[in-house]
Amino acid sequence: MNKVVPIDEEYIFEGSMIISQTDLDGRITFVNRKFCEVSAYKVDELIGQEHNITRHPDMPRAVFTKMWSSIEGGQAWNGLIKNLRKDGLYYWADTEILPIRDDDNNVTGYISVRKVPSRKDIEESIELYTKMLETEN
16 A cells, blocks of 8 residues: 655745636636646646545545535635645645636636645644544544
């Protein structure tokens, strides 16, 4: 079994933002180059896939329930997410997701922008998510 280990977020992000867009069902319609570099996926492996392709099993379901409730309600959502790379490594991302609206103000998809979180925020999230996972199981 492969050991899942963290990557150095500060090194791999190198001050850049990870950007992706999805349709209303969470299927990826766009990723920037940095998303591919950080996730270890190629563009053609991501486009059309559900965004949860990068979901780490350590993430509580309740985080995504709240996220979907917010964005489907037309609101922005922000939180720390632990993501799983294609190669089995993982990284943390401070994530903001916003609805994309057309000229008639209808939500047509979502855009997500991610940056490197602070070590303190990661440590706090690990503690919180561990407790959340205990209640889910």
